[in-house]
Amino acid sequence: MGITTLFLQLRTRLLLNTHVQVGTPRMDWVALPILNRVRNPIYCFLSHYINSITHSHIQSHLVGAVQQHFNVGSARKISINLPPLPTQKAIAHILGTLDDKIELNRRMNETLESIARAIFTSWFIDFDPVRAKAEGRQPEGMDAATAALFPSEFEEVEGQEIPKGWQIKPIGDILEVKGGSTPSTENESYWGGNIPFCTPKDLSNSKTPFILSTERTITELGVGEISSGILPIGTVLLSSRAPIGYVSITIAPISINQGFIALIPNESCNNYFIFEWLKANMELIIGNANGTTFLEISKKNFKPLSLCLPPKKLMQAYSLLINPIFTKIKSNLIQNQELSQTRDTLLPKLLSGELPIDNPEQFTGVS
Known part of the structure; x- marks a missing residue:
């Protein structure tokens, strides 16, 4: 189950997502009309209040066998303590x-x-x-x-x-390029440590240049199962599949799964230069990807890409x-x-x- 999301539509109504399963955005909403159509403190209070109570209310009023959802009748039962x-x-x-x-x-x-x-x-x-x-x-x-x-x-x-x-040089000759992997999820000793473990999913809802947090963490034992180990602060991450194109910079030591290409900056190539170069050359990167089930840019195909240095x-x-x-x-x-x-x-x-x-x-x- 995903996190229930409340959408605030200015001047008219609160829109409450009725499907709580993470997936493709849907047009499935419960509308909670607000009588006053002008944005005001009461409207803001209600938006904050409903955001604070709806998740527990929805979890206890889900219906449906195939895809659980939250209907209008249940929305009407939301109790608001004013x-x-x-x-x-x-x-x-x-x-x-x-x-x-x-x-x-x-x-x-x-x-x-x-x-x-x-x-x-x-x-x-x-x-x-x-x-x-x-x-x-x-x-x-x-x-x-x-x-x-x-x-x-x-x-x-x-x-x-x-x-x-x-100079025109292959990016693999300028930077250290690394990949990641996922330790066995069946081994509990690998998980729940104090080392951030990043997957492309952690970047899917973020449009910022930096990774502030990750959903999962791993232990030192878990890190030992990853060939790239712990990547340093300032590493630039490029999601290499499903989808290609998320780009972010680490602000703490971090480990990554197999969905990334990691680029380690050096004196000849600033990490912000790398970040902007990746953004500006995404069409080139995707053009060198391959795959039948989903496109993937491998390290082998990525390293020869030329960069004007x-x-x-x-x-x-x-x-x-x-x-x-x-x-x-x-x-x-x-x-x-x-x-x-x-x-x-x-x-x-x-x-x-x-x-x-x-x-x-x-x-x-x-x-």
């Missing part, structure tokens, strides 16, 4: 403040990721600074010291026009520019995780009165 109106507004205000900060961080990260992608595209795909210098212009938005690291002409290497002095000094300049951007993205993600945990901890305590709100009017100014 505190006084000022308290509802106060709870909505407290939790809404946390939600607003989470949303602000999310939007900031979208902007930062767009900036990082634009810099990579300009420098390493379109070669804008090189083209500008070739035309006798100063590269836009770039100081003289950084501009000096770019050549002013192109040359042909292996049939490709690239900036003079750069800039000189070491330019890679260092790129790192100095891009590292603070990704550091801020990571900081925002961690903060959002902490804010979400705080919100989810506060909610039941505020609803039950364990954390009393003695003067709710102070939060809203409305009695």
Whole structure:
């Protein structure tokens, strides 16, 4: 069974997913109408409240033999324990403040990721600074010291026009490329340790550049069953099958299953460069995959893919520019995780009165 999801549709209604089995998204909803069609504290209170109670309610009211689901009749039986109106507004205000900060961080990260992608595209795909210098212009938005690291002409290497002095090399000659495996799930001594164990499923619902958590963990004994062992912080992971294309960076030592290709960065190739290169070249990667049941890009097919590598000094300049951007993205993600945990901890305590709100009017100014 999956986690019950509540969808908040602004201004009109709460939509409650009635199928709790994880799988393809379906248009199976129970609609809980809200009389007031304008977004307000009461609406926000109800959304938080229902989110907190529906999972246990649904689990005890499932019907169906083939595919269990939750129907409209059961939804009507949801009991809502409403505190006084000022308290509802106060709870909505407290939790809404946390939600607003989470949303602000999310939007900031979208902007930062767009900036990082634009810099990579300009420098390493379109070669804008090189083209500008070739035309006798100063590269836009770039100081003289950084501009000096770019050549002013192109040359042909292996049939490709690239900036003079750069190299075309197989990615397997630049980076250490590793794969993973899964220890026997029948051996309990391998599982439940303190080492994160990542599978593509852990990235399926995440659109962020970093892996914050994994569903499962393994022990040192479990790690011993994996050829790649524990991968270092900053490793870039590419899901290699089912599907190909999830890309993320580790923020803690981690082990992986057979669904990944792991790329270990080094001085010649920054992990954020690798991350952006994978994103920009996904069509090339998928084009080199094979398989009958599902497509898979093997390490054997991945390692020969060619990468246009800039000189070491330019890679260092790129790192100095891009590292603070990704550091801020990571900081925002961690903060959002902490804010979400705080919100989810506060909610039941505020609803039950364990954390009393003695003067709710102070939060809203409305009695």
